[in-house]
Amino acid sequence: MKLHDSVGIVTGAGGGIGAALCRRFVENGARVVATDLNADRLEDEVSRIAEDHPGSIVALAGDCSSVEHIRASIALAESTFDAPVDLYAANAGVGLGDGLDATPADWQTSIDVNLMAHVRAAELLVPGWLERGSGHFLSTASAAGLLTQIGSATYSTTKHAAVAFAEWLSVTYGARGIGVSCLCPMGVNTAMLNSGAESVSDTARQGARAVTEAGLVLDPIDVADIVVQSLATDEFLILPHPDVLEFFRRKASDYDRWLRGMRRYQETLS
Template sequence: MQIAGRTAIVTGGGAGIGAAIARALVDAGARVVVTDVDAVAVERVADALSARVPGSAVALAGDASSVDHIDAAVALAQDRFGPVAFYFANAGIAGAPGLAATDDEWATALDVNLLAHIRAARRLVPEWVERGEGYFVSTASAAGLLTQLGSATYSVTKHAVVGFAEWLNVTYADQGVRVSCLCPMGVDTKLLRPGDIDDDPQAQLMQRAVESAGEVLTPERVAADVLDAVEDERFLILPHPEVLDMYRQKGSDYDRWLRGMRRVQQGLAAATGTA
């Protein structure tokens, strides 16, 4: 789908992958509403984009999982730039460990990592069906195809994101709505490296699991892969191509894969003192 001249919304755009996607969109000729819960960070990103290409971006601070915020982002985009053609549901949180995660932590992870996508699609997809085109891009994770050692909430919600994106594609692609799902492994962002995990063995386990699985990519590299996939209208976006081999191994012998993951977890747990 052509990007130049179109309007996009990017959530979680105050830093990391979201900010990189917003820059790539502007460079490709799109106009962008950038949203983030961090008002200072998202204003900084939008100002830099407008300095790069005057009038190309505007910021909106708020919670990406809020229906009111989604409505406000769509209204702002339509008012400033025109109908929304692209929605990048990129905002996410790292989550919490296993059975120790509280109901509140589960609820927050489900809200931000999954329901934000569902609520945005509910708002935009009917309009796109009427127009005969639109594009929804969900940021999931390789954890959504495999799993995430150290965080049950992250693993479960990212699996759900992949499932929802698949459902959207199957249900609406023949009506002009395109859907892609981004599933990277390690990306050099605060989500992977928050800098405050010295006293949190489970967070250390999660970080080591990601960093040891493959190359840690820059957000800019991931954003370039995202735009290539959008232009090709390709569903699965794998900045780490080795994830596909891992996914195939998982599907070909699930029990063997689970045994292998337990061995990896045991090794990482010994290294982080959680064994």
């Protein structure tokens, strides 16, 4: 994936990894539509980037899981930059609910944002990419999508699904000019992780500890640097935390042993 002169859309760009991706993409010559549900945070982030790179980034607040918003983001990118969308970074994510106490609304929102937002964007973009013979879909999943997130059933389940959908996209369209990458970080210094650590919920705090005590907590900009490097070589699985690959290998080699180990780890966090 060549970022220079490309046009991209980044969801969840009001902070964290999304804002960092926007900055690094623009610094590498891309033009970007940044979207987020939180209009104020989005405008703040985009204004800061635009100060350094005027004309390279615009904001459009809205729900990343809405087909209408995705259509509007694509239309804004094409009209603003007079070029088709080359890169879609489905980065927005949510972690809702406490285990089996998660409500039906928690589950539906998690499914919509963490999975269906990816599906709906691909439905709109892939046909055009196939005609052009190029395009790249970047899915921000999580190490929880390869392993399991202690605490949040909604997050772990939907992130597994996000990984599976990215794999399917690559298998189905990878030989037809469409690139797919799946970003699976562990601990990143974001509002989501920090809110879990400070939550009144024992389950949420336990989930945050499971992440922070498993390895390094990276800054979002460091994750964005790794993404840029990986896009340049068209890597599918992007792992900012190398330990995740070893954990994944252990899981695959002996599932029962891995599950026992995860249960023991969970007990140490109680």
